[in-house]
Amino acid sequence: MAGMATHxxxxxxxxxxxxxxxxxxxxGDDLVLHARDAGRAKELSAEFPGATTLVGDLAEPDRLSWAFxxxxxxxxxxxxLHIxxxxxxxxxxxxxxxxxHHQLNVNLVAPAELTRHLLPQLRAARGHVVFVNSGAGLAAHAQWAAYAASKHGLKALADSLRQEEHVNGVRVTSVYPGRTASPMQAKVHQQEGKRYDPSQWIDPESVATTILTAIDLPKDAELNDVTIRPGS
Incomplete structure (x- = not known):
């Protein structure tokens, strides 16, 4: 993405x-960081000097319009970047x-609502929407029904949006990481009753590299769906 871009x-x-x-x-790109509440916004502003924040609770998508x-x-x-x-x-x-409702709201309805609010700006910039999905967005397993349903839904949202906005020059990418070393992964292991060893899973930096590759790709091409799996 040439020049100063806003994400x-x-x-x-x-x-x-x-x-x-x-x-x-x-x-040196401009960042607009979404935060659940004012306290979180303050923390993010301190961590990323110069960034601006956008506050709204993804768990309550019905209230995002009012918040914005x-x-x-x-x-x-x-x-x-829906991450x-x-x-x-x-x-x-x-x-x-x-x-x-909690998983569907945060993982699916809120991304749809946030996208709806920012589509005019995305169209004007011929911008890019990236949905960080999950392996669970492609296959559902025992105990993952609600999460996988939200992620299968997120794939549908991305696919429909891509077809609708192609004419406006908006690119849409879904990234399907396998298990990634993160606080969320630690929680999953806890729920599964398993020992958590971050070294077994994908480094978040590798997923970040994939996302940057997608948004930095020249405008003549679009990465639609990218699956990332843990290496050896």
């Missing part, structure tokens, strides 16, 4: 999102509507 990033506080934000910040109406959205958006996500494992006989 809106969710999930910049940890894991893959943090790795991506650090790389883009280091090269009280803030100024960026004038320009070269990339919208935030939540996971709560459980068998179908254990998962409650609350757990279903």
């Amino acid at each position: 809106v990033i969710t999930g910049a506080g940890s894991g893959i999102g943090s790795a991506v934000a650090r790389r883009l910040h280091a090269r 109406s009280h803030q100024s959205l960026p004038d320009r958006v070269d990339s919208l 935030a996500g939540v996971v709560d494992l459980g068998t179908v006989d254990e998962l409650t509507p609350r757990s279903w």
